[in-house]
Amino acid sequence: MSFDVFFKKSLFLCEKFFQMFTIGDIKFNRYPLFLAPMEDVTDVSFRHICKMYGADMLYTEFIASEALVRNIDKTVKKMHLEDSERPTGIQIYGHDPVHMAEAAQMAAELKPDLIDINCGCPVKKIATRGDGAGLLQNPDLMIQIVKAVVAAVPNIPVTVKTRLGWDENSKIIVPLAERLQDAGIKALAIHGRTRMQLYKGEADWTLIGEVKNNPRMHIPIIGNGDVDSPQKAAEMRNRYGVDAIMIGRAAVGCPWIFKTVHEYLETGVLPPKPDLAERVRLAKYQLETSMNWKGDIRGLLEMRRHYSQYFKGLPDFKPYRMRLVTEPDPAVINSILDEIGEVYKDYQFE
Numbered sequence: 341m342s343f344d345v346f347f348k349k350s351l352f353l354c355e356k357f358f359q360m361f362t363i364g365d366i367k368f369n370r371y372p373l374f375l376a377p378m379e380d381v382t383d384v385s386f387r388h389i390c391k392m393y394g395a396d397m398l399y400t401e402f403i404a405s406e407a408l409v410r411n412i413d414k415t416v417k418k419m420h421l422e423d424s425e426r427p428t429g430i431q432i433y434g435h436d437p438v439h440m441a442e443a444a445q446m447a448a449e450l451k452p453d454l455i456d457i458n459c460g461c462p463v464k465k466i467a468t469r470g471d472g473a474g475l476l477q478n479p480d481l482m483i484q485i486v487k488a489v490v491a492a493v494p495n496i497p498v499t500v501k502t503r504l505g506w507d508e509n510s511k512i513i514v515p516l517a518e519r520l521q522d523a524g525i526k527a528l529a530i531h532g533r534t535r536m537q538l539y540k541g542e543a544d545w546t547l548i549g550e551v552k553n554n555p556r557m558h559i560p561i562i563g564n565g566d567v568d569s570p571q572k573a574a575e576m577r578n579r580y581g582v583d584a585i586m587i588g589r590a591a592v593g594c595p596w597i598f599k600t601v602h603e604y605l606e607t608g609v610l611p612p613k614p615d616l617a618e619r620v621r622l623a624k625y626q627l628e629t630s631m632n633w634k635g636d637i638r639g640l641l642e643m644r645r646h647y648s649q650y651f652k653g654l655p656d657f658k659p660y661r662m663r664l665v666t667e668p669d670p671a672v673i674n675s676i677l678d679e680i681g682e683v684y685k686d687y688q689f690e
C-alpha cells in the first residue's frame with residue numbers, strides 16, 4: 341500500500357472514530373454540547389459568547405410561525421445568523437402545518453444548519469392554543485407538522501425538541517420518538533419533564549435513556565434537563581448514553597460552562613473557573629453586543645438576567661447587583677463593572 345493510500349485510509353478511520361454523529365451536513369468531532377434555545381437569552385450576542393467557550397450547536401430563540409408568515413419585522417430579525425456562530429439552528433413553533441411549512445421556507449432562506457420544531461414550550465398562552473408542548477396532546481398533528489416542514493425544506497435537516505409528554509399520565513415520548521423519526525426528523529432533543537411540570541421538580545432522564553436505547557431508533561438523541569455541572573454532564577452521558585447534552589439555564593451568566601464540561605469530559609479534571617477580570621470583560625462585551633443586536637433598551641434589559649451568575653459567590657454583592665439591574669445608562673453600568681473588578685480583585689472563585 342502506498343503511503344498516500346495509507347494516509348488517506350488512516351485519516352478516514354480517524355474521522356470515523358472521532359466523529360460521534362452527524363445531523364445532515366453538521367459533523368461533530370467530539371462529544372457535543374448544545375446550547376438550549378431560550379427566549380430572550382439566546383440572541384446572536386449570547387450565542388457568539390457560548391460558541392467562544394465551546395458550545396458545539398446553537399439555536400435561535402423560538403420564532404412564531406404565525407408572526408413570520410405575516411412578515412413581522414421583529415420576528416424576522418430574530419432569525420439573523422452570523423457565520424462565526426455556526427452550526428446554528430432556527431427554531432420555529434406553531435400548530436398550523438401550512439404556516440409552519442411556509443415559515444420553514446422563510447427560515448431556510450437564511451441557510452441555517454438545521455430547522456428545529458419546538459414541541460416543548462410549556463408557557464400557558466402557547467401550549468393551551470396547541471403550540472409548543474400543546475402538540476403533545478395532539479401527536480397526530482405534531483407528525484403532520486413535521487412531515488409538512490420536512491417536505492418544505494428538503495435540503496435542510498429538520499429536528500424536534502420536546503418533552504416527555506403532556507402530564508404524568510401521558511408520557512408518550514418512547515413511541516412518539518419512533519413516529520417522529522419515521523416522519524423524517526434528523527435528531528431529537530428531549531427535556532426530561534412533562535408540560536405540566538413546567539420547570540418544577542427534577543428532570544427525569546430515564547425515558548430519555550429508553551428512547552436512546554430503543555433498537556428502532558437510529559437518529560441522534562440529545563438529552564436535556566438540569567445539567568448544571570461537568571459532573572452531572574458526565575453522569576448523564578455515561579448513564580443514559582445520549583449522543584449529546586443540551587444545556588440551558590446553567591449557561592445563563594455562565595457561558596464558560598461549555599469549556600468546563602468539555603475539559604472535564606476529556607480529562608476527568610475540573611479546570612479552574614474564570615477569574616474576575618475575565619468575568620468583568622465578558623459582562624461588558626456581552627452588554628455591548630447585546631445592545632448592538634437587540635437595540636439599546638432591549639439589549640440592556642435582557643443583559644440584566646446574566647449579572648448575578650457572572651458574579652455568583654462574591655461576598656456582599658447585593659448592592660452591586662441592585663445597581664446593575666436598575667441602571668439605565670450603559671456607560672454607568674460599565675463603570676460599575678470596573679468598580680466590581682477593582683473592589684474584588686483578589687477574590688478567588690472556587
Ligand SMILES: Cc1cc2nc3c(=O)[nH]c(=O)nc-3n(C[C@H](O)[C@H](O)[C@H](O)COP(=O)(O)O)c2cc1C
Nearest residue numbers: 376377378379401402458531565566567587588589
Ligand atoms: C428563559 C427560558 C427561555 C426558554 N425558551 C425556550 C425556547 O425558546 N425554545 C425551547 O425549545 N425551549 C426554551 N426553553 C427551555 C430550554 O431550552 C430547556 O429545555 C430547559 O431550560 C431545560 O434545560 P436546562 O435545565 O438545562 O435549563 C427556555 C427556558 C428558559 C429558562
